[in-house]
Amino acid sequence: MSDSPLDHAVLSALHEVMEEEFVVLLDTFLADSQERLRQIRQALADGDSQAMRLAAHSFKGSCSNMGAPLLAGLCKQLEDLAQRGQLASAPALVEQIEAAFLVVHDLLQDERRGLTR
Template identity: 75%
Template sequence: MSDIHLDHSVLSALRDVMEDEFPVLLDTFLADSAERLRQIRQANAASDSQALRLAAHSFKGSCSNMGALELAGLCKQLEDMARRDQLSDAPGVILLIEQEFLTVRGLLQEARRGLPH
């Protein structure tokens, strides 16, 4: 089931490349994601299409790099909506992004357990 949410081959490759720094990468992604979600919510609340597009684009890239492809896809959907300045459905997509992030966060925290601090 977690394969839907995380591409484990991407995580494995990151683990191989990052070696001892892999736990730091996970921690950084999780902390950074909370800030990106805050920016997305703030831009949506302000009906700022440009800021929303940039925040969604940025989060999409980091999610893709971490193998969170479903989450990246939702961010792309939000980015496209903001690019077209069609924000009426944005709250629903943001809710899906938040829900998917909770799942991804849990899976990454599980992967993080047992790794050095």
């Protein structure tokens, strides 16, 4: 796992493929991520390990595809915890995921602003 919150090679490749639609992709990822976090928090509140596993798995895939390796790794850890039904240690991990997402969110917003000038 990389130490950087974003893999700029992945972002560059996505930008090259998506061209003008790259901004839409960024916006979609950011909105979708908010929903995934909401689902994770709800699953935690409900003590629903299956819902947590599914939400963490989905968020992990999105983060991987968007070049957010640290966030993807945290989601993988949460997915694994939920798979084993070990939600007792999940709250601290969910906090880490939320903090990591804020960093990624801000970096992607900066990236977006640079594209729309």
